[in-house]
Amino acid sequence: MNIFSELLVKFFFLFSMFFLYSCEQGNPLNMEADILTINFVENILIQDIKVTSSTINIYLDTNIDLSNLTPIITISKGASIIPSSNIPQDFRNRVIYKVTSEDGNWTREYSIKIFSNFNWEEDFENWTCGYNEDFEVPLGWSSGDAGVAILNKFLPNYLKMYYLTSKSTNSYNGKYSAELKSQKGIGSEIVPSLMAGSIFIGNFNTIYAMSDRLKCPQFGAIFHYDGKSEPDRLTGWIKYVPGEEYINQEGVLDKNCSDTCSFYAILFEGIEPLNAYNVQTSDRIIAKAIMNGKEAKSFYSYVDIPFEYSRPIPKNVPLQMTIVASSSKYGDIFSGAPNSTLNIDDVKIIFK
Amino acid sequence: MKFLVKTLVIIFYIFTILNVKAEEYSLFNNIDYRLKAGVNLGASTPMPIPNRLSNLSWSPNIGPFIELSIVVFPDSNIGLSAGTKIEYKKMDVSASVYQLYSEINIDNLLTKGYFTGTNETHLDVSYLTIPLQGIYKINHNLEFVLGFFASFNLDGNFYGAVKNGYIRAGDPTGERTDIEFSEFDFSDELRNLDWGCIGGINTYLTKKLYLNFQINLSLSSLLNTNFAGIPYKLYNLYSSLGLMYNI
Numbered sequence: 001m002n003i004f005s006e007l008l009v010k011f012f013f014l015f016s017m018f019f020l021y022s023c024e025q026g027n028p029l030n031m032e033a034d035i036l037t038i039n040f041v042e043n044i045l046i047q048d049i050k051v052t053s054s055t056i057n058i059y060l061d062t063n064i065d066l067s068n069l070t071p072i073i074t075i076s077k078g079a080s081i082i083p084s085s086n087i088p089q090d091f092r093n094r095v096i097y098k099v100t101s102e103d104g105n106w107t108r109e110y111s112i113k114i115f116s117n118f119n120w121e122e123d124f125e126n127w128t129c130g131y132n133e134d135f136e137v138p139l140g141w142s143s144g145d146a147g148v149a150i151l152n153k154f155l156p157n158y159l160k161m162y163y164l165t166s167k168s169t170n171s172y173n174g175k176y177s178a179e180l181k182s183q184k185g186i187g188s189e190i191v192p193s194l195m196a197g198s199i200f201i202g203n204f205n206t207i208y209a210m211s212d213r214l215k216c217p218q219f220g221a222i223f224h225y226d227g228k229s230e231p232d233r234l235t236g237w238i239k240y241v242p243g244e245e246y247i248n249q250e251g252v253l254d255k256n257c258s259d260t261c262s263f264y265a266i267l268f269e270g271i272e273p274l275n276a277y278n279v280q281t282s283d284r285i286i287a288k289a290i291m292n293g294k295e296a297k298s299f300y301s302y303v304d305i306p307f308e309y310s311r312p313i314p315k316n317v318p319l320q321m322t323i324v325a326s327s328s329k330y331g332d333i334f335s336g337a338p339n340s341t342l343n344i345d346d347v348k349i350i351f352k
Numbered sequence: 353m354k355f356l357v358k359t360l361v362i363i364f365y366i367f368t369i370l371n372v373k374a375e376e377y378s379l380f381n382n383i384d385y386r387l388k389a390g391v392n393l394g395a396s397t398p399m400p401i402p403n404r405l406s407n408l409s410w411s412p413n414i415g416p417f418i419e420l421s422i423v424v425f426p427d428s429n430i431g432l433s434a435g436t437k438i439e440y441k442k443m444d445v446s447a448s449v450y451q452l453y454s455e456i457n458i459d460n461l462l463t464k465g466y467f468t469g470t471n472e473t474h475l476d477v478s479y480l481t482i483p484l485q486g487i488y489k490i491n492h493n494l495e496f497v498l499g500f501f502a503s504f505n506l507d508g509n510f511y512g513a514v515k516n517g518y519i520r521a522g523d524p525t526g527e528r529t530d531i532e533f534s535e536f537d538f539s540d541e542l543r544n545l546d547w548g549c550i551g552g553i554n555t556y557l558t559k560k561l562y563l564n565f566q567i568n569l570s571l572s573s574l575l576n577t578n579f580a581g582i583p584y585k586l587y588n589l590y591s592s593l594g595l596m597y598n599i
Contacts, residue, residue, distance in 0.1 A: 033524070034528075053527070149527075153526065212530070
């Protein structure tokens with residue numbers, strides 16, 4: 001009987017101890033090892049670069065000395081970075097930064113390279129693979145494949161998608177052209193029923209890949225206006241074979257429609273990039289050069305599109321420009337024909 | 353159903369033995385049949401609560417129970433009780449989650465990664481429970497109860513949603529992507545058997561009617577032990593308040 005009451009006491013003691021200690025103490029340590037933003041002491045950018053992937057390519061259309069630039073890098077809370085921020089580096093070659101999380105268990109490597117003297121001409125001869133990534137983009141460009149890559153990370157093997165942009169030996173000039181191809185998707189919550197191949201000048205922000213896809217492309221790169229050389233015409237060599245079965249916005253086959261491609265350049269003001277919602281409609285747009293899709297032929301043909309100015313180029317404001325090409329004109333609303341294929345080569349903006 | 357049948361057989365067996373024993377030995381001539389009904393209130397929780405969960409908000413979700421037990425008193429102060437109980441254990445919890453490994457359902461596909469954001473979880477399970485308890489009469493007004501229970505899952509739901517956050521694919525250095533709303537359903541991972549210990553008190557309201565308060569703590573994991581969708585084991589921790597009638 002005594003044993004029994006003793007047991008009872010012990011039981012209730014244990015039980016109360018249990019409640020006292022039932023919450024882990026302290027704040028959890030951060031596991032993230034991200035570079036959040038990059039800028040430079042030398043003031044070569046118009047705004048901080050918001051980093052979302054391990055490969056950071058920075059394109060400048062001016063010619064500056066890259067051998068001794070001092071980056072200002074912000075990282076995840078509590079994380080550490082080697083080499084340190086604020087130490088000059090030679091950005092003519094890739095600089096690898098290694099970030100270690102606050103809890104010390106996770107590391108992430110980033111590679112940063114700066115390309116200077118980008119002159120708004122592209123022959124699509126130089127391609128680059130993202131650092132730790134397996135899709136190729138023309139050097140200096142971004143593509144929607146960054147979105148395909150992140151969806152693939154979440155999808156099981158049997159649903160993984162092909163990349164939509166590749167280098168093709170079917171070129172107009174030189175060894176390669178850029179080949180963009182539309183692809184049928186499974187048409188679900190995160191995978192649209194049609195995905196168009198796209199390349200553009202700007203960055204692809206993967207954060208919105210599953211929540212708000214049209215915010216992923218961040219169109220625009222710095223355009224230094226010298227006061228006289230206005231962008232005048234967008235030119236390029238284009239070959240386009242539309243796919244046979246057109247899928248409309250509802251994901252349904254539409255026999256009355258045929259696919260067209262898109263190719264355009266936008267000059268705009270401001271430090272924020274444009275996205276797929278406002279790239280052709282923002283009130284920050286100064287000039288547009290937009291190809292009428294019907295000009296495209298099934299063999300290489302030259303397109304020459306004049307910029308149409310809605311107002312003169314303002315002085316002393318940051319300017320940006322972007323060039324965009326897509327294998328389905330309405331790929332942004334996930335409408336188009338699977339297998340529509342756009343080959344594009346020797347793109348050039350001609351200045352006055 | 354297989355479990356249900358097994359359980360009923362076991363209960364029948366126990367009752368029979370107790371009855372036979374009770375008749376055989378005059379020692380056990382003091383037999384009570386007790387009918388108890390009341391409510392369960394509690395949570396299925398990791399222990400201890402990890403510091404990656406915060407802003408826990410728990411909405412009371414009451415689960416009823418009804419229990420019939422037989423008590424024999426070999427001693428005037430000490431009793432042994434066996435019973436059978438149909439009960440519900442329910443919970444609704446919302447919490448802020450910080451970098452927690454999760455398996456969530458995006459697009460009907462299982463997605464694995466580290467989630468930061470808000471998590472809402474709903475649980476309701478019905479159990480057929482067999483409590484085996486020792487009863488110690490302190491005085492004429494108060495009894496202590498201590499024992500074990502085994503619960504057989506009759507039916508259950510364990511589902512919820514993650515929202516207003518982001519997930520990092522695979523590990524904490526994976527690509528980050530925002531999640532506005534995504535559901536998960538782990539109902540199939542509820543274990544068939546849940547067992548643990550009971551501690552409680554009975555106070556006499558009238559000669560025949562008691563008020564019962566007890567705590568039921570599971571010592572076995574709520575979900576299948578090889579299930580990796582939640583990095584913690586969850587344990588049922590429920591208190592129950594009931595009225596007990598000595599038939």
